[in-house]
Amino acid sequence: MNIEEINREFTANKNLYEHLKTEALFILEPALEQTEIKLHLVSSRIKTLDSFLDKVQRKNLKKPFEELDSLLGNYGSRMIAAFLTALLALSPCQASNRISDAQKKDFIQLLKTLPVEGEFYSDAAIDKAGRYLPVLFALTEKDIEKYDIYPFLALSRGLCDRKVHRDYAVRHFAEIRHPMLKFGWGAMLFNAGASSPEIVQFLRSALESEQESKILSEILGPKYNDFRRRVNAYPYAKRRRAASITIHSTRPSPASLSSSSSLGYLACGVLALGGLIRALAALYY
Incomplete structure (x- = not known):
């Protein structure tokens, strides 16, 4: 896939990724609010085209949208908490x-x-x-x-x-x-x-x-x-x-x-996002 093809696919799908990003946060934020985990911020972003191309070139990817999805399938939204214990408490999502x-x-x-x-x-x-x-x-x-x-x-x-x-x-x-x-x-x-x-x-x-x-x-x-x-x-x-x-x-x-604790339900809920989080990952990180 050459740069022109990547540019076209990136541009064609960016709105979809923006929509998926919004949907992911819509699911995550209420789930987190039902736990005792006190998070300061849950944020997300979509990579710029230049940043995305830089990653494709650094990793020498032939099919970037497929390969980045596979490489970054475990990534999701970025979270900031007041205490490390709050983030460690989310680890059931990474058993x-x-x-x-x-x-x-x-x-x-x-x-x-x-x-x-x-x-x-x-x-x-x-x-x-x-x-x-x-x-x-x-x-x-x-x-x-x-x-x-x-x-x-x-x-x-x-x-x-x-x-x-x-x-x-x-x-x-x-x-x-x-x-x-x-x-x-x-x-x-x-x-x-x-x-x-x-x-x-x-x-x-x-x-x-x-x-x-x-x-x-x-x-x-x-x-x-x-x-x-x-x-x-x-x-x-x-x-x-x-x-x-x-x-x-x-x-x-x-x-x-x-x-079962609300954290257990949260873990299941986050894991259930599966393909949604993977879809976000390629452009997010």
Whole structure:
């Protein structure tokens, strides 16, 4: 496709993209208002022709409208919030199984460049890596089988020291794919007092397994016995065990089935936009 053809198609479809942009915001803004997420701004724009042509040339695209749609299908509207936690709360729209291999590889390469202080990563490194937490959680054993696990655990230590990342980790603990990272985050969150029934139950099950308890003992060192005592004594664990018995012996009530949070509905609503967001993406970014 030459520049003249791109110009014609861009001009012919720009009004359609403007309409789709308006429709996307019309759907997103009311959905966000129904949640507890406080957003300062939700905005959008359509690229200029010069900007669009520049991207086509930089990426050497032969069929730009098709290829950019594929490359940028995960992008949507740009949002600004007062607090990072508000944006992290939107992450159900980007669950771990939606993290691409390219994102994982980029993160692994980034990890090699982050500044360290002694055995740990510096504050500047943690500042830079914080937004990659969903990618870190999505890593599998296969993704990093050729690498030492220590840098990933060391980065996790620095991230867990910050409340915003602890809060995210508690909400998305189930998304941690790598066993060693899950053990590490589970132990760190529990020790930081940022636990949940899910995390306590995970730790209790691990402590009851000879193989998994050995891994925890290697992570915790001399603090292992005290850690084990505190996990087993934690009240969440007792309540979770009783609840699990109830779940297996009764059918769920209609009330329990309808108790999904508004954020859950938001995630479904945003994902349902699918082709609409993909259509916007080629001209938006």
